[in-house]
Amino acid sequence: MEEAQTLLSLQMLQEARKTVQRSTLQVIKTPLIHLPHGAIPMKINCNLYMKLENMQTTGSFKIRGVANQFSRRESGPFITMSAGNYGKAFAYASKHFGHQGKVLMADTAPASKTALIASYGVEVEQIPSKSLLPTVEQLVKDQKMIFLDPFDDIDLIAGHGSIGLEILEEIPNPDVVAVCCGGGGLLAGVAAAIKLSGCTTTNIYGVEPKEGSKSFQICSQHVKEILLVSDDEIKAAVSMLYKIGLVVEPSGAAAFAAIVGEKINLKGKTVVVLITGGNVSPEELCCIVH
Known part of the structure; x- marks a missing residue:
């Protein structure tokens, strides 16, 4: 695990956060909203928050990593x-x-x-x-x-880590953080930001892995478990989010699907789930939401 530690430090993450904040690409600090118990059909009573990267510039979290990548070249x-x-x-x-x-x-x-x-x-x-x-x-x-690597680049991963630092500014010690995997860059950045900030008791879960080598090294150190969700579970999550007023693309709802699918023990815990993107066409949404 020593090699993973040398890949990404807290200082690198903090510097990337400042770069992302100052970027003229207008990367925003996205809302972290509380979802009251009963707002969605969940049996588990937990303190649930959603980080809404579907409201980010260009419609997804990706602009964070891109902002840091471009700043370095x-x-x-x-x-x-x-x-x-x-x-x-x-x-x-x-x-x-x-x-x-x-x-x-x-x-x-x-x-x-x-x-x-x-x-x-x-x-x-x-x-x-x-x-x-x-x-x-x-x-x-x-x-x-x-x-510019779309997922397995340290500058990209550090830029994505700005999400983790933003979460901790509002919720200093979450019990659980659930993150969509994709290429692994988002999960690696968020997990490193949270764990290297000293949140030793926070359990971080990834959903749907297909990771690159740098991402995998970082994730293997900081992530508790990788969870799998089916296409049907993701579609149900997209539909559920739409019904509470959020437009979310299928890949952006994977972590939420794991939460509502009760794939983690959440009872009584403070939970943060990342909603990672909202780039879905009306036609695609019509096929999902019923």
């Missing part, structure tokens, strides 16, 4: 791989700072997402998913492009 051209929220945040930042950018997307990505990312002025190229990484490596070599 003077100029492009930059290249990344993403068909989702990271690609949107990357494109938004590239346009804002006037950097040349390119986003590689799998040829199976929806046309709507391709068009959205391209609308920010970055070049978008769709290729077979198996060719994404080799193409990035070739462009980095031949055209001297700078690769």
